[in-house]
Amino acid sequence: MTMSRRRFIGSAAAISLGFTGLGCASSQIAKGIDPELDFGFQPLVDDPDGIIALPPGFSYRIFSRSGESMSDGLFVPARHDGMATFPGPDGMTLLVRNHEITASGDPAQGAFGADMALLNRIDRDLLYDPGNGRPPALGGTTTLLYDTVNQRLVSHHLSLGGTLVNCAGGPTPWGSWITCEEIVSEAEAGFTREHGYNFEVLAGQTGLQRAEPLKEMGRFKHEAVAVHPASGIVYQTEDLGDGLLYRFIPNVPGHLSRGGRLQALGVVDQPSLDTRNWESQGVPTRTRMATTWIDLDEVHSPNDDLRHRGFAAGAARFARGEGIFYGERDGSGEVYIACTNGGTARKGQIWTYRPSPFEGTAQEGSSPGSLELFVEPNDGTIIENADNLCVAPWGDLIVCEDGTGDDYLLGITPEGDIYKLAHDLNGTGEFAGCCFSPDGSTLFVNKQVDGWTLAITGPWGTRT
Numbered sequence: 001m002t003m004s005r006r007r008f009i010g011s012a013a014a015i016s017l018g019f020t021g022l023g024c025a026s027s028q029i030a031k032g033i034d035p036e037l038d039f040g041f042q043p044l045v046d047d048p049d050g051i052i053a054l055p056p057g058f059s060y061r062i063f064s065r066s067g068e069s070m071s072d073g074l075f076v077p078a079r080h081d082g083m084a085t086f087p088g089p090d091g092m093t094l095l096v097r098n099h100e101i102t103a104s105g106d107p108a109q110g111a112f113g114a115d116m117a118l119l120n121r122i123d124r125d126l127l128y129d130p131g132n133g134r135p136p137a138l139g140g141t142t143t144l145l146y147d148t149v150n151q152r153l154v155s156h157h158l159s160l161g162g163t164l165v166n167c168a169g170g171p172t173p174w175g176s177w178i179t180c181e182e183i184v185s186e187a188e189a190g191f192t193r194e195h196g197y198n199f200e201v202l203a204g205q206t207g208l209q210r211a212e213p214l215k216e217m218g219r220f221k222h223e224a225v226a227v228h229p230a231s232g233i234v235y236q237t238e239d240l241g242d243g244l245l246y247r248f249i250p251n252v253p254g255h256l257s258r259g260g261r262l263q264a265l266g267v268v269d270q271p272s273l274d275t276r277n278w279e280s281q282g283v284p285t286r287t288r289m290a291t292t293w294i295d296l297d298e299v300h301s302p303n304d305d306l307r308h309r310g311f312a313a314g315a316a317r318f319a320r321g322e323g324i325f326y327g328e329r330d331g332s333g334e335v336y337i338a339c340t341n342g343g344t345a346r347k348g349q350i351w352t353y354r355p356s357p358f359e360g361t362a363q364e365g366s367s368p369g370s371l372e373l374f375v376e377p378n379d380g381t382i383i384e385n386a387d388n389l390c391v392a393p394w395g396d397l398i399v400c401e402d403g404t405g406d407d408y409l410l411g412i413t414p415e416g417d418i419y420k421l422a423h424d425l426n427g428t429g430e431f432a433g434c435c436f437s438p439d440g441s442t443l444f445v446n447k448q449v450d451g452w453t454l455a456i457t458g459p460w461g462t463r464t
Contacts, residue, residue, distance in 0.1 A: 040419020053423040058458030067453025072157040078109035080446035083433030086203040096177035098166040110138035117211025128211035134190035138164040140447030168224035180222035226326040237321030263293040264315035271314035327391030338386040344379040393440040400431035
């Protein structure tokens, strides 16, 4: 059994979570019962290879490692990050995966080799930023085909290139992945294009796709997106300590390149609300607040001041918005948002946004959406710096911790109970890109520093 720092050690720690299910959790603790035995999986078992600890009966497989040769003859790029799955041919799974390579990244981290010898294998015009007398921008995405029945990688190839710091993103209902640049930079230092945009990658398309920026979605330090299926509206996070939560209302749902309207979230009767709770618990947990959306102009933001202008206009401020995911439970949809360093201890928050029945329409004002602070532990032994997240097939939230050197994958039940799902044993962090295969059999997750993708399988139905 892995005896880790992630123990509930008293009801005071549990009460700080602010969940509706805490009465149950607190009583279990008082009885000396480990809560993860009652609402999670069995306690984690150490891995003899020292990679990750998992519950009994679970196993993992590492594939598509950084530096390996791909099916297109290029190398697997480094720094695996956000990722999503899609139904593939013959019941297999397509994954689209980000690579968070910076402007100063070593060419060896890219797909073309340390000496760029493989650059001649592609049409350089397909890259967003091919460089100017230097290597192109080395970020982008790869697309993988994985057979979950036989647990094997079938193929992988470069699907988008010439971008920078592709951190997270999100899947769309129409079968694409929106990859986000977590940077705002100018055409300088050998680059030919300004950066800070989203790009769309069709999951089922083979080969390298032309990289076209979705400029009307805004230019800022993007992190992740989630799509409201009924309206096609795209919610966006901004990874800055004074960032906003945005939504993009497309002119034509499902066709983001045709433009639309960018807005920032505000709270009714609390203009320019600071949700970070850095100094005190200004925003309590488990309190629903009616929301409003504020139109933004100059969304290309040449001065990188979109968040400042939005806050001045009444938008709420968030503490490093990172992972975001749309999920449905009992016929009701919610957007889950991880704010990595919210709370007085700056250990992170998880918010939920409940869309209006009339989301994005003129009727929204009479029946607005709502925002709720779902989790704010202020205790690194419970959750530390939540980042990417997803909703599991059984309805729990799966959360990646970010780069503490002692990282976990955590589960959070709809009732608010927290359990451990995996533990990084080799200390390289960070977990990223958690997502389930369409058949529900396999949890995929990346270990960014190692440059590995893992497929985790086991008796998922045994969570009690």
